[in-house]
Amino acid sequence: MRRILNLVCFYCLLSVTSWGQGADTTVHVVTIFDKMAKQEAGKGVVTVHQSDAIRALVGAHKYGTNVEQEGEATYLKIQGYRAQVFSGNNQRKSKDEAFRKEKEIKELFPDVPTYVTYNAPFWKLRVGDFRSHEEAYQMMRMLMTAFPAYAKEMYIVKEEVKIPLN
Structure with a gap:
């Protein structure tokens, strides 16, 4: 068991050091070490002794520099999809x-993030942070049902989105 654990640690260290040094280490990301140390009912506890530098590198390899912290929440920034509800110039x-x-959308869907942006000469309203086109499409259909007057100008856009990690 100890030999396997050493191999996992060595592999993680080797792949991370060859991957790059520019990782953001200020955000604590749940790593394999955290998952192994968690005690489950009827099973033993694994204790891993390693430096904080190794722990930071393992999390950095998985998420890279795309991790962002806003208050208590931690987000992963990836290419995803949003429903565009409005665009006007x-x-x-x-x-x-x-x-x-x-x-109006926030009143009906308070948990769905909305983004109003200005990119000259257009003001745009986009809704949601979705990993897949299908999730964004499902949200767009709900918006079309709730706001039929907006339906003809709604469509799905590919954009960098924020996916919550915790």
Whole structure:
């Protein structure tokens, strides 16, 4: 058992050091060491002794520098999908319309993240952080049902999204 554990540690260290040194080590990510040390009913406990540097490298290899911390939450930033609900370039109306639609969506779907952005000359409202096109499409269908007036301008966009890790 100890030999297998040493091989796992060696492999992790070897693959991480050859992968790169620029990893963000400020965020604690659950690693294989944490999972092995967790006691389950009727099973033994594995104690792993290694330096904090090795622990940081293992988590960094899995998530790279795409880990972001906002308050208590930790997110993984990946390429994913969102439902675009609104896009307008009328400088007088589009900003207000984007925020008005965001407020209406937040009232019905308070747990779904919304993003109002301005990329000259367009104001855009996008909804959700989804790993797959199918998840984004399902959300878009719910939005179309809830807001039929917005349905004709809704579509799915590929974008960097934030997936919660904890």
